[in-house]
Amino acid sequence: MQNILSVKSLTKKFDDFTAVKDISFDVETGSIFAFLGPNGAGKSTTIKMLTTVLKPTSGEISINGFNVLKDQDRARASFGIVFQDHSLDEELTAYENMVYHAVVYKVPKKERAERIQKALEIVGLWDRREDYVKKFSGGMKRRLEIARALVHYPKILFLDEPTVGLDPQTRNSIWTHIKNLNEERKMTIFLTTHYMEEAEAIADQIAIIDHGNIIESGTVEEIRTRTETESLEEAFLKLTGRGIRDENNETANKMRMIRGMGRRNRH
Amino acid sequence: MIEVIYILWLRQLKHYWRSKARLLGSLGQPLLFMITFGFGFGPMYTRASGGANYMDFLAPGIVSMAILFTAIFSGLEVIWDRQFGFLKETLVAPISRTEIMVGKTLGGATIAMIQGLIVLSLTYVLGFRIPSLASLGLGLIFMSLIAIFFTGLGLAIASKMKDMHGFQLIMNFLIMPIFFLSGALFPLENLPPAIYFISRIDPLTYGVDGLRGAIAGMSTFGIYNDLAVIGALSILVCAIGALLFSKLEA
Numbered sequence: 377m378q379n380i381l382s383v384k385s386l387t388k389k390f391d392d393f394t395a396v397k398d399i400s401f402d403v404e405t406g407s408i409f410a411f412l413g414p415n416g417a418g419k420s421t422t423i424k425m426l427t428t429v430l431k432p433t434s435g436e437i438s439i440n441g442f443n444v445l446k447d448q449d450r451a452r453a454s455f456g457i458v459f460q461d462h463s464l465d466e467e468l469t470a471y472e473n474m475v476y477h478a479v480v481y482k483v484p485k486k487e488r489a490e491r492i493q494k495a496l497e498i499v500g501l502w503d504r505r506e507d508y509v510k511k512f513s514g515g516m517k518r519r520l521e522i523a524r525a526l527v528h529y530p531k532i533l534f535l536d537e538p539t540v541g542l543d544p545q546t547r548n549s550i551w552t553h554i555k556n557l558n559e560e561r562k563m564t565i566f567l568t569t570h571y572m573e574e575a576e577a578i579a580d581q582i583a584i585i586d587h588g589n590i591i592e593s594g595t596v597e598e599i600r601t602r603t604e605t606e607s608l609e610e611a612f613l614k615l616t617g618r619g620i621r622d623e624n625n626e627t628a629n630k631m632r633m634i635r636g637m638g639r640r641n642r643h
Numbered sequence: 644m645i646e647v648i649y650i651l652w653l654r655q656l657k658h659y660w661r662s663k664a665r666l667l668g669s670l671g672q673p674l675l676f677m678i679t680f681g682f683g684f685g686p687m688y689t690r691a692s693g694g695a696n697y698m699d700f701l702a703p704g705i706v707s708m709a710i711l712f713t714a715i716f717s718g719l720e721v722i723w724d725r726q727f728g729f730l731k732e733t734l735v736a737p738i739s740r741t742e743i744m745v746g747k748t749l750g751g752a753t754i755a756m757i758q759g760l761i762v763l764s765l766t767y768v769l770g771f772r773i774p775s776l777a778s779l780g781l782g783l784i785f786m787s788l789i790a791i792f793f794t795g796l797g798l799a800i801a802s803k804m805k806d807m808h809g810f811q812l813i814m815n816f817l818i819m820p821i822f823f824l825s826g827a828l829f830p831l832e833n834l835p836p837a838i839y840f841i842s843r844i845d846p847l848t849y850g851v852d853g854l855r856g857a858i859a860g861m862s863t864f865g866i867y868n869d870l871a872v873i874g875a876l877s878i879l880v881c882a883i884g885a886l887l888f889s890k891l892e893a
Contacts, residue, residue, distance in 0.1 A: 427735050430892055452737035463728040467658050479650040480736035524732075 380405040380532050380564045381426070386435035388421050395421040397588040398435070403532070403581070408558055408565040410579035412572070412612060415621040418588040419568045420460060423536050426566075427457050440531045453481065456525030460536040460568075462517060466510035470501055470520050473509060474527060481528035495523040498553060515546035522553060532564040533557065539569065547571075551578055572609035582608070586616045647738050651746025652753065655717065659754045669716075673709040673762045677701065677769060680828060702763075702771040703782075703855040704827030709762040710755045710789045711847060715818055717751030718797015722804050730891075740889040744798065748881060751794030752787065759786045773858045781857035781866070788873045789850035795880035802887040825851045831863065849873045 381403035388396040396418040403409045413419045424430035426437055428448055437444040440454035464473055474492040483491060496502040499519035509517060518538060525533055535554065539547040555578060557563045569575050575582060576596050583593040592599055592615055596608055603611040659666065681698050688697035724730040733743060763786075773779050800813060824831075824838065825847035834842065842848055853869030856862025862869065 429731060429735060449737040449739075452735055457735060459728065459731055461728050463732045465654065465729045465732075466727065467661060468654065472654075472657070476650055476654060477732070477736075479646055480733065480738050482647075482737065 378405060379403060380440055381409075381566065382436075382438045383426070384436040386422070386425060386437065387433045388418075388425060388430065389433045395588055396425070396432075396585075399585070399588070399590050401583055401590060401593065403564060403566060405531075405564055406558070406562045407580040408554075408567070408578055410575040410582045411566065411568045411585065412575055412582060413568075413585035414616050417586045417616070417621070419585060420536060422585070423457075423460075423534055423566075423568065427455060427534055428452055453528065454530060455532045455534060456528065456530030457534040458518070458521045458525050458536065458538050460540070462521075464509045464517055464520060464524075466508065469506050469508055470496070470512070471505040473520065474505075474524055477524045478527050483528055491527050491529075495526045496520075498526065498556075499523040500549075515542050515550075518542060518546070518550065519553075522550065526557070530563065532566060535565065535567040537568055537570065539571065539574065547574070554578070572607070572612055576608040584612060584615055591615055644742060647742050648746040648749065651733075651743065652750040655720075655747070655750030656753060658720075659757075669709070669713055669758060670761060670765075672712065673705045674765060676708065676828075677705045677762075677766065681769065684829075698766070698769060698771050699859045700830070700855070700861065701828065702766040702769075703857075703859055704825075704851055705766065706759050706763050706786065707789055707825070707827050707847060707851045707854055708822055710759040710786060711793050711818070711822055713758040714751055714755035714790050714793035715797040717754050718747075718794045718799075719801045719804075719810070719813075720751070721747065721798060721801035722807055722810075725801075726806060734891060740891065741885045744881065744885040744888045747798055748791060748794050748884070751797065752790035755790035755794060756787055759790065771859075774860065778857050778860075782854055785850060785854040785857055785869070785873070788870075788877050789847065789854070792846060792850070792873060792877040792880055795877065795884045799880060799884040799887050802884070802891050821845055821847050824848070826863075827851050846873065846876050849876075 379402040383402070384400050386396055386399050387394065399418075399422070411419055411422070421430065425432045426439070426444065428444055428451065432445070437451075439451045442451040442454060444451045465476070468476070471492065474496065475488070478488045478492060493502060496505055499522055501516065501520055501523060504512070504516070509520065512520065522535075522538065533554075538554075539550055542550070551574060554565055554567075558565050565578075567575075567579070580595065581593070582596060582599060583590050584599075585591070592602070592611075594602070599608065599611050600606070603614050605611040605614055681701050685697040688700065689695060721730065724733070763782075773782065820841070824842045825845050826842065827847070831839070831842045831848065849864065849869045849872040852863050853866055853873060856866040856869065864872075
């Protein structure tokens with residue numbers, strides 16, 4: 377199969393605010409795909425729809441050949457996700473979090489211990505497996521979340537701002553892990569980030585979303601050429617403007633909707 | 644399927660076991676009620692009823708109370724899962740929403756049962772005696788049904804709540820009235836029509852009455868009627884909960 381992820385005319389409306397407007401794109405199997413956009417552009421809403429957390433208003437998504445809306449469980453088993461905000465159980469140990477994941481993803485019992493060990497070793501947390509997650513630093517939690525997402529051998533790994541709030545060392549090590557996963561296991565990576573230089577360094581394909589529309593897509597080279605800029609960051613700013621955006625969360629969505637209406641009225 | 648339910652159940656039990664403060668704290672309230680009401684209203688009850696022991700009446704009520712509060716809290720824990728982000732991890736897993744609902748209901752109900760059993764043994768210290776093993780067995784059935792119903796109710800409510808802001812509202816306008824008007828503390832006789840009506844639509848009324856019938860030999864509606872009502876309600880609330888969970892978005 378050529379495209380591990382295929383999105384057609386995807387739309388999400390909240391009341392009368394449209395967060396994602398009729399977007400379509402494909403992600404090639406084995407590639408690293410960066411999905412970029414300013415805060416509130418529709419990135420997280422899109423990721424939520426791709427990963428079955430949010431129901432689209434309309435459109436089609438297929439992951440690993442499975443329709444995300446109709447064949448939900450098989451689609452779910454095909455991807456791993458590291459959410460933008462924390463999603464670990466802090467009252468459990470690192471190992472217990474891994475076991476929980478392995479069980480709910482129906483990893484065969486006899487492979488569990490080995491897979492968990494391998495995943496924890498990849499992110500360098502095997503020695504800390506018996507510690508409670510609440511004792512972990514931000515970077516360790518992130519690495520644990522990445523390890524956890526690997527236990528069920530996903531075909532595609534979604535990473536929603538995986539390096540936000542981390543120091544350069546941790547960011548570097550996380551990208552190294554991700555690159556290795558992509559090269560050694562041929563795992564497709566779908567990521568969002570605000571660090572343009574990170575996206576520039578790692579991504580094969582890039583799509584830039586703003587105001588719910590995909591405004592540019594292609595390789596870093598193609599985007600730079602088309603926008604006549606030197607770096608992805610410049611291209612990004614040229615495409616999306618220099619105005620500062622609101623944070624993206626559910627209340628902000630509604631706030632934006634209200635403010636957006638005000639803005640429209642003034643024009 | 645069984646293993647998924649088991650791991651959900653196990654997680655809740657680990658939380659419960661590791662939080663000793665909560666474990667002890669939630670025993671405080673029933674103990675306080677049992678001692679203050681038991682000794683405070685005891686003499687009055689004995690005089691009014693012509694010699695009956697208030698502790699026999701009160702003990703099943705207090706056991707129900709312990710189960711009610713623990714069960715509701717366990718159900719509402721899903722809101723914490725949502726706020727701390729862990730709910731997403733469970734919701735994107737390739738498991739059915741019914742499995743999640745069943746696992747969480749059994750986990751919460753088990754914890755509520757443990758709390759109920761601890762309180763039941765405390766009533767022994769205060770002089771309450773269960774007549775026979777058979778009545779204890781029947782009592783345990785009622786205790787588990789109360790636990791299942793209210794965990795299911797807590798989960799159903801939690802599936803509709805985004806955060807803990809509505810918590811006080813639910814406590815004061817739903818859980819407290821359910822408790823006070825269930826006949827846990829006083830007999831539901833000679834009440835004004837409005838209160839009488841509310842007490843009759845209160846699900847806990849049938850749980851308390853059944854439990855009291857089973858372990859203290861006093862029942863207003865008859866044990867099997869109670870069993871039918873609370874059993875049917877438990878099934879209903881779990882079905883509604885499963886339906887609400889199927890629409891859950893993190």
